Amino acid sequence: MLRKARIGPSKMLSYGRVIGRLPKLTRHSHANHFCRPLKYVGIVSVHNLWYSSSSNDKKIYRAPGTTIKPEECVPESTYSKPKRPVPFCESQPNASCPPSCYEVCGKPDDSEKPSDKKPPPQHWKILATLLIAGVTLYAISSSSWFSTKKSDSQKAVSKSKKDEKKRKRALDKIKTPPTSNLIPSEIPYLLIGGGTAAFSAFRSIKSRDPRAKVLVISDEGDLPYMRPPLSKELWYNRDRKTTAQLLFKQWNGAQRSVFYEPPEFYTQIKSLSNSEKGGVSVATGWRVKKIDVPNKLVILDDGYQIKYDKCLIATGASPKNLPVFETMQDELKEKIITFRTKHDFLYLEDIVHNPKCKNVVIIGGGFLGSELACSLARNLSGDKKVYQVYKEKFIMDQVLPQYLSEWATKKAISEGVQCISSSEVEDYSYKNGKLSLVLSDNQIVDADQVIVAVGVEPNTDLAHVSQLETDHEIGGFLVNAELEARSNLWVAGDAACFYDVKLGRRRVEHHDHAVVSGRLAGENMTGARKPYLHQSMFWSDLGPEVGYEAIGIVDSSLPTVGVFVKSSESDNKVQSVRNTHETTQVSDKKNSRSSPQGDAKSESDDTKVCRDDDPKPADKPEVYDDFGKGVVFYLRDDIVVGIVLWNIFNRMPVARQVLARGTKYDDLNEVAKLFTIHDD
Numbered sequence: 132m133l134r135k136a137r138i139g140p141s142k143m144l145s146y147g148r149v150i151g152r153l154p155k156l157t158r159h160s161h162a163n164h165f166c167r168p169l170k171y172v173g174i175v176s177v178h179n180l181w182y183s184s185s186s187n188d189k190k191i192y193r194a195p196g197t198t199i200k201p202e203e204c205v206p207e208s209t210y211s212k213p214k215r216p217v218p219f220c221e222s223q224p225n226a227s228c229p230p231s232c233y234e235v236c237g238k239p240d241d242s243e244k245p246s247d248k249k250p251p252p253q254h255w256k257i258l259a260t261l262l263i264a265g266v267t268l269y270a271i272s273s274s275s276w277f278s279t280k281k282s283d284s285q286k287a288v289s290k291s292k293k294d295e296k297k298r299k300r301a302l303d304k305i306k307t308p309p310t311s312n313l314i315p316s317e318i319p320y321l322l323i324g325g326g327t328a329a330f331s332a333f334r335s336i337k338s339r340d341p342r343a344k345v346l347v348i349s350d351e352g353d354l355p356y357m358r359p360p361l362s363k364e365l366w367y368n369r370d371r372k373t374t375a376q377l378l379f380k381q382w383n384g385a386q387r388s389v390f391y392e393p394p395e396f397y398t399q400i401k402s403l404s405n406s407e408k409g410g411v412s413v414a415t416g417w418r419v420k421k422i423d424v425p426n427k428l429v430i431l432d433d434g435y436q437i438k439y440d441k442c443l444i445a446t447g448a449s450p451k452n453l454p455v456f457e458t459m460q461d462e463l464k465e466k467i468i469t470f471r472t473k474h475d476f477l478y479l480e481d482i483v484h485n486p487k488c489k490n491v492v493i494i495g496g497g498f499l500g501s502e503l504a505c506s507l508a509r510n511l512s513g514d515k516k517v518y519q520v521y522k523e524k525f526i527m528d529q530v531l532p533q534y535l536s537e538w539a540t541k542k543a544i545s546e547g548v549q550c551i552s553s554s555e556v557e558d559y560s561y562k563n564g565k566l567s568l569v570l571s572d573n574q575i576v577d578a579d580q581v582i583v584a585v586g587v588e589p590n591t592d593l594a595h596v597s598q599l600e601t602d603h604e605i606g607g608f609l610v611n612a613e614l615e616a617r618s619n620l621w622v623a624g625d626a627a628c629f630y631d632v633k634l635g636r637r638r639v640e641h642h643d644h645a646v647v648s649g650r651l652a653g654e655n656m657t658g659a660r661k662p663y664l665h666q667s668m669f670w671s672d673l674g675p676e677v678g679y680e681a682i683g684i685v686d687s688s689l690p691t692v693g694v695f696v697k698s699s700e701s702d703n704k705v706q707s708v709r710n711t712h713e714t715t716q717v718s719d720k721k722n723s724r725s726s727p728q729g730d731a732k733s734e735s736d737d738t739k740v741c742r743d744d745d746p747k748p749a750d751k752p753e754v755y756d757d758f759g760k761g762v763v764f765y766l767r768d769d770i771v772v773g774i775v776l777w778n779i780f781n782r783m784p785v786a787r788q789v790l791a792r793g794t795k796y797d798d799l800n801e802v803a804k805l806f807t808i809h810d811d
């Protein structure tokens with residue numbers, strides 16, 4: 132039954148960026164690759180597609196504005212809310228609290244304890260009293276001394292606040308265990324990096340080899356956690372106490388933590404080698420600096436060596452900064468941050484709620500920048516302003532067809548974001564503690580906090596020293612279709628440049644890819660020898676009401692056909708179809724044959740066809756509700772190579788099948804019906 136879309140607007144899905152060699156794909160005739168049906172899909176007819184969509188999709192549901200469909204993206208967690216806040220030092224599996232004075236200094240010498248000796252003679256008491264009185268009188272009389280001391284103590288307070296901040300930061304990088312000789316020197320399974328791909332790998336290793344001993348080395352100070360809620364759900368909740376515990380509402384309304392597993396799940400490092408049941412241990416705050424591949428050794432930053440049987444590189448990616456900020460003075464480093472980690476989230480959450488922080492500037496018009504801008508604008512109230520500066524005309528311009536990215540920009544503005552388009556940061560000034568950004572059009576924006584969200588680059592520092600190959604064009608460790616870089620060495624997640632047997636060399640920066648490639652690497656580490664055939668999806672949300680999911684090659688430079696249900700229409704009324712300029716051209720060519728995009732049919736079926744010369748959307752996205760929900764098809768050589776599901780969820784299996792079919796569709800309007808858009 133058609134449910135009226137609550138928000139006139141639409142939803143999109145997908146997140147991150149798929150990086151591929153598009154020119155090469157074109158050269159190699161993408162169509163041919165797609166024409167071979169994927170073994171695991173086995174689509175025979177449209178009827179199958181329909182059937183499959185309705186049977187599979189009902190089981191899982193990602194509500195708008197929620198991060199995770201657990202069955203598809205995130206293995207289940209055993210997390211339960213801790214009853215009391217656990218001190219950091221206790222929360223780690225190999226907890227090592229700072230040593231007590233007793234441990235460091237040994238027991239105090241009994242001879243120095245107060246004893247039952249007789250009290251000192253009376254004249255000592257008189258002398259002490261006189262001394263104290265003298266000092267007190269001197270202090271009162273020398274008022275200047277007194278006042279100096281007072282301001283010193285104020286300074287000491289603010290210094291101690293700064294120290295506290297620094298201490299918190301340092302704590303995030305605390306090494307657990309504190310010395311490397313407590314880490315096993317030999318291990319069957321070693322995972323480098325403690326992010327999503329590593330988490331997914333150890334789950335799959337343990338499910339295939341329950342007694343496996345797995346050691347994770349992570350240079351973050353935390354146990355594995357998921358990143359998507361850091362720019363979305365964690366901001367939707369205004370209860371800062373819950374947020375401070377990194378708890379958020381997931382797809383089914385239940386609260387969960389960003390941590391995949393609670394500390395109790397992990398085996399203490401010191402017990403791992405001798406554990407009969409095996410287990411997973413995480414050494415946090417430790418960095419791998421080299422892999423000696425022939426000798427199967429991993430070398431840590433302090434030179435400690437660990438021998439492995441099988442090793443996974445899951446080092447992920449790091450955010451890029453803008454060259455203009457790269458040489459900034461230390462004082463500014465906290466005012467201009469990138470955003471990737473749990474620590475970045477907690478830092479930003481703290482800063483933006485400081486009454487002194489009035490202007491927050493986000494640089495970048497991609498997923499992360501747009502999500503953060505919408506989340507912050509929604510979360511912050513009063514006189515705080517959230518600016519988003521980006522060089523494109525509209526946000527998410529590289530992924531969405533122009534009309535949708537224009538709509539999304541209007542949506543962001545209606546959320547309270549001050550969008551500054553077609554602009555780049557050229558310079559900055561910092562005077563009397565005030566930071567101002569100088570933009571390309573000489574516009575000046577004052578900024579109390581800047582977040583740079585201009586993309587990431589894969590962490591491949593290990594490659595050169597370890598004699599591993601990387602891809603010069605798209606980055607990442609080169610691996611084959613089984614995700615293997617060398618014998619006994621695999622790579623998964625953002626850092627892998629893998630061979631996609633359908634699409635050629637690719638690197639993907641998505642959560643779903645990290646989960647599935649991590650899982651496959653884990654399987655292959657235990658002997659499965661399977662190729663990576665998964666077409667990963669991604670998603671993005673503009674606040675809790677608008678979201679989209681995407682799959683395949685979702686590149687706004689491709690021709691697209693969008694089929695949307697108007698939020699006010701009834702079930703049987705079909706959709707409005709909107710072609711991008713490029714698609715119109717394709718359609719035109721096709722019209723002489725059979726109008727593969729179904730334009731003519733659509734019009735005769737009372738479906739609204741929006742063309743490029745349509746009137747401009749109204750200022751408020753709510754008014755222009757043509758994009759309530761729908762499907763956007765991305766075409767290459769008239770074949771669907773990418774799909775965006777806008778404000779509709781649970782249809783990813785259908786999208787996968789449409790992509791895998793790799794044929795020309797006579798009427799995309801009909802294909803859109805497979806997604807039962809009006810059923811939500």
Ligand SMILES: Cc1cc2nc3c(=O)[nH]c(=O)nc-3n(C[C@H](O)[C@H](O)[C@H](O)COP(=O)(O)OP(=O)(O)OC[C@H]3O[C@@H](n4cnc5c(N)ncnc54)[C@H](O)[C@@H]3O)c2cc1C
Binds near residue numbers: 349351420
């Ligand atoms: C704020 C945010 C929101 C996002 N939202 C979405 C979303 O909505 N949808 C989506 O599909 N994707 C999203 N992503 C992207 C997704 O989170 C990433 O694609 C995913 O985390 C990649 O997982 P990974 O395991 O490959 O790398 P990571 O999660 O980056 O983990 C890599 C780990 O390895 C560590 N490491 C690196 N080098 C070393 C070394 N030499 N030694 C030891 N440890 C090392 C790193 O410190 C890090 O902890 C988001 C990302 C961010 C930052």
